Amino acid sequence: MKLDVNALRYLSKDDFRVLTAVEMGMRNHEIVPAELVDRIAGLKHGGTYKVLKNLLKHKLVHHDSSKYDGFRLTYLGYDFLAIKTLVNRGVFSAVGRQIGVGKESDIFEVATEDGTVLVMKLHRLGRVSFRAVKSKRDYLSHRSSYNWLYLSRLAALKEFAFMKALGEHEFPVPTAIDCNRHCVVMSLIQGYPLVQVKQLQNPDDVFETIIGLIVRLAEHGLIHCDFNEFNIMIDDNEKITMIDFPQMVSVSHRNAKMYFDRDIECVFKFFQKRFNLSYEEEREHDEGLVCDSGEDGGRLCFSSIEKSAGFLDKELAASGFTMKDQDDIQKYIEGEKEDGGEDDDDAEDDEDDAAAEEDNDEASDNGPIGVQISSLKIADQPEESAISNTADEKEPLVPENEEDCANVSGDSEDNENDDELTKRLDKERKRAIAAVRGRRKLITSRNSYKDKGRKSSLNSKVQRQALKW
Secondary structure (H helix, E strand, O other), X not given: OOOOHHHHHHOXXXXXXXXXXXXXXXXXXXXXXXXXXXXXXXXXXOHHHHHHHHHHHOXXXXXXXXXXXXXXXXXXXXXXXXXXXXXXXXXXOEEEEEEEEOOOEEEEEEEOOOOOEEEEEEEOOOOOOOOOHHHHOOOOOOXXXXXXXXXXXXXXXXXHHHHHHHHHOOOOOOOEEXXXXXXXXXXXXXXXXXXXXXXXXXXXXXXXXXXXXXXXXXXXXXXXOOOOHHHEEEOXXXXXXEOOOOOOEEOOOOOHXXXXXHHHHHHHHHHHHHHOOOHHXXXXXXXXXXXXXXXXXXXXXXXXXXXXXXXXXXXXXXXXXXXXXXXXXXXXXXXXXHHHHHHHHHHHHHHHHXXXXXXXXXXXXXXXXXXXXXXXXXXOOOHXXXXXXXXXXXXXXXXXXXXXXXXXXXXXXXXXXXXXHHHHHHHHHHHHHHHHHHOOOOOOOOOOOOOOOOOOOHHHHHHHHHXXX
């Protein structure tokens, strides 16, 4: 899809608000319902639907009504969101011509406010020329469902991370500046792709430099996996710069040897075909390289390369790097510190033993308390004995309660209610016995918490007697 940024200057805040609402809805919807877009955008008086018509006119969203009325972002709409964000950050202020196109991305020139020319790479996975992303890339990892916009964002993040790390380790790569969504901004390389170069002043030196880059990457724990004449830039001084990094894997990958040999094979074939360099001549010139003059005829051997310069595959979580490799690296980094670690572990064990002994002493000191607590538990006794005990305990209380009630209520009305109070207390006693027998909670009267408003209600008397007990 052609990027036409002229429409970008005419879009309003509401337009970008609705575009963002569609993007948020696509996190869990392939086609975002129009009602959900309206709810996320939050525009008043039906403004969302007016904005969607304008976005449809500029082909920033796609309308689908096969199953329900919904919308999804197009690559152009995703481009506008990324460009708007980067412009607001001040990364660049103008978009220029297209300088490159590939099966996975489009390359454009951009300029900052002071006139510095940069490169903007827009990842566009899902083209007809390259749709086998699930089998050839590990962007999905454990995910089963995906869309092309999300895969493009993952590819951009991986490329920015690899480019940033390689630049910090002084590899000849473009300078990574910023990244947003599926867009990566980097410095402009003043050179040409190696595939466009017909003649070189020193093809042998260029060949050695390229092979040295492959070896150096492997020593840092990475394999390019697409190291060919299309991803190598060369300037007028024959200085080499490598590009295109999303597909890089770790040397611990199960297919690492195959990818490494394929990169070497691409370089050998290109220089043999374009500059007529033979393997025998290169064997004489490349005595300093790690070579195997056996079956491969002077080719580099993957097993002869040691990962001694660094662990970039661990830092960047490259594909193929496993937890076992991480443990091995950790042991390698610690080295002789393991002995000190064992001493520390012994000291910690001694401290744990001392702490355990103190806990045991405390437990022995607190023995009577534990006995008292355990004695509070209800012992398993026969039902008849439990019932008789509770009955013996409860029966002496009845006459005392009757005397207290008679003393408290001297009026005639209170004397009439004494019989009812006695019946109530008998019911409570029976319920207590039933609770002991059936191991259930006491059932109180449903009106026990209510006060009918009378001067001396029966319920209030029951509450008073319960408090006295």
